[in-house]
Amino acid sequence: MTWLMALNALVALGSALFGLVALLKPQAMPGRPLAAAPGSDMTQASEATTYFARMYAARAVPFGIATAVVCILLPSQATIWLLAAGAIELLDAMVVASRNPREAAPPLLAVVVHIGSAAWLMTS
Numbered sequence: 836m837t838w839l840m841a842l843n844a845l846v847a848l849g850s851a852l853f854g855l856v857a858l859l860k861p862q863a864m865p866g867r868p869l870a871a872a873p874g875s876d877m878t879q880a881s882e883a884t885t886y887f888a889r890m891y892a893a894r895a896v897p898f899g900i901a902t903a904v905v906c907i908l909l910p911s912q913a914t915i916w917l918l919a920a921g922a923i924e925l926l927d928a929m930v931v932a933s934r935n936p937r938e939a940a941p942p943l944l945a946v947v948v949h950i951g952s953a954a955w956l957m958t959s
Contacts, residue, residue: 839952840910843917844903846948850924851899853941854892861888891927898923914956921949 857864861880864887880888898920905916928942 836910836956839955840906840913843913843920843948843952844906846945847899847902847906847920849899849941850920850945851896851903854895854899857888857895858892861885864888864891894923914953917949917953917956921946921953924949 861884864880864884902913902916902920906913924942924945928939928946931942932939
């Protein structure tokens with residue numbers, strides 16, 4: 836079970852890392868971020884892209900870190916965290932897939948890891 840918790844912690848930290856990237860470089864967000872002005876290049880993100888990147892980071896960073904901490908320090912209580920993390924990642928994948936389906940792969944992988952692990956923990 837230790838390897839399973841470590842895997843989930845790594846996936847959760849990966850989500851937090853994506854949140855940090857979104858916060859620091861919003862134009863790197865998946866799903867074709869909006870340019871600052873019509874005809875401008877992607878070196879400047881629009882106000883909307885920056886806003887939504889900050890909103891994503893405000894959730895992804897602390898929740899990703901907290902999920903990793905729970906998996907490592909309190910594995911007996913990880914099931915509910917993994918279910919919540921899986922649900923959040925599924926919603927993230929749905930949002931990204933609406934604009935660019937191929938970029939939904941990372942959150943879908945996180946869904947499989949988190950929900951699969953939670954299901955395994957509930958049955959063992």
